[in-house]
Amino acid sequence: MKRRWQLGRLLGVEVWFRLNSLLLSGVLWLLFAAAARYWLGFAWGTAVFVGGTAVLLHWLSDIGHHLGHAIAAKRVGYPMQKIISWYVLMSSVYPKDEPPLHAKIHIWRALGGPAASLAISLAAGTLLLFAQNETIGHTLAAFAFWENFVVLFLGAFLPLGFTDGSTLLTWWPHRHDPS
Numbered sequence: 001m002k003r004r005w006q007l008g009r010l011l012g013v014e015v016w017f018r019l020n021s022l023l024l025s026g027v028l029w030l031l032f033a034a035a036a037r038y039w040l041g042f043a044w045g046t047a048v049f050v051g052g053t054a055v056l057l058h059w060l061s062d063i064g065h066h067l068g069h070a071i072a073a074k075r076v077g078y079p080m081q082k083i084i085s086w087y088v089l090m091s092s093v094y095p096k097d098e099p100p101l102h103a104k105i106h107i108w109r110a111l112g113g114p115a116a117s118l119a120i121s122l123a124a125g126t127l128l129l130f131a132q133n134e135t136i137g138h139t140l141a142a143f144a145f146w147e148n149f150v151v152l153f154l155g156a157f158l159p160l161g162f163t164d165g166s167t168l169l170t171w172w173p174h175r176h177d178p179s
Contacts, residue, residue, distance in 0.1 A: 013070045014082035021085035029055045064154045068116025072140045073109045103174035110167040117152035
């Protein structure tokens with residue numbers, strides 16, 4: 001059985017999706033649908049639709065975050081190779097044969113993702129201002145806003161070892177080192 005699939009290329013970056021992410025997307029769908037049904041009071045059919053759409057928004061938001069990294073990486077001259085899912089998040093993959101890079105390059109590449117997530121948050125927040133309360137559109141705009149702002153913008157700065165915050169903690173003290 002195939003364990004990962006290439007979904008295509010965006011901005012010259014390969015996008016891959018793993019089997020474990022597909023399986024966990026089903027779990028997310030159930031959780032989001034249950035929240036829409038029991039917490040928000042949507043009918044079951046609507047809740048299932050909202051849950052599935054929330055999962056799709058989650059993955060599109062995460063891809064958007066990593067495309068922010070890809071744009072920043074391309075601008076500093078050391079482009080990203082691929083985006084690959086793992087569990088319920090995605091990861092940026094850079095070429096294994098990259099030369100040693102200055103701290104500023106690592107910092108700029110790390111900041112590209114949170115910058116993209118903040119921009120997506122602002123777009124979703126703008127939609128939220130115009131969506132009628134207690135509608136599917138309002139619910140999904142609110143989900144996109146909070147997903148991007150809390151998980152992919154603020155959460156990116158947590159130093160968890162695999163986040164942008166860890167990259168920044170590692171390289172920030174060296175930003176003034178000579179090349």
